[in-house]
Amino acid sequence: MLRRVGDRIQLSAALSNLGYSAMMAGDFATAAPLLDEAAAAGEEVQDARLLPFHLVNRGLLHAFEGEDRQAASDLARALVLCRESGQALPVSEGLTGLAAVTVRRGDSKLAARLSGAADAHRLFEAVSVPERQLQEHVIASARASGAETYWQKEWTAGNSLTFDQALSLGLDAAAVVSRTA
DSSP states (O other): OHHHHTOHHHHHHHHHHHHHHHHHTTOHHHHHHHHHHHHHHHHHHTOTTTHHHHHHHHHHHHHHTTOHHHHHHHHHHHHHHHHHHTOOTTHHHHHHHHHHHHHHTTOHHHHHHHHHHHHHTOSSSSOOHHHHHHIIIIIHHHHHHSOHHHHHHHHHHHHTOOHHHHHHHHHHHHHHHHHHO
16 A cells, blocks of 8 residues: 555565564564565665664674675664664664674674673563574674673773763674675
8 A cells, every 4th residue: 555655665664574573583584574564665765864773674684594794784774774764673683683693704803892882772661573583693602602701891891981982882893794795
C-alpha cells in the first residue's frame, strides 16, 4: 500500500522494521532485501531521521554474515549521519557492530574500547537482540581469550569517551576495516 501511494518515508520505516525483525529471528535471507530497500528509500528521500537506523540495521546484518567491509561502510555512514544530526539512539548498536568486526579482524583491544563506548552511549538499559547476539557470539570470545585486566582497561577507556570521541573511534575503526578488508 505504501508503495502504491508513494510514501517512501513510511515505506522505508516499515521495510526497516520488517528487516530488523527478520534479522532478530536469524532469517538473514529475508532481512537482506528488506534492509537494502529501506536504506535505498531512505537515501532517495534523504531522511536524516530514519536513514541512520536503516544503515545500522543493514550494517549489523553484514556483521552477522561476516561481511566486514560492507558492515564497516554502513556503520560508518550511520555514525557520520548521527554526528551531523546529533542523533544518539543508533550509536550504541553501530559501535557494537564495529566491535564485532574488529574481533574478527584480531583487534580485541579495539573491540573492548568500542564495547565500552557502546555501553556509555546506549540510551536505554535494554540491549537490542541483534546487539546482544553479537556480544554473546562474537565479542564475548575476545573477552574470554584476553586477559580480563586488559579488557577492563580498554572497556573503561571507551566507556569514558564523549559522544563525539566515541563517534570518532567508531569512524577510525571502520576506516581501518575498509583499508584492510
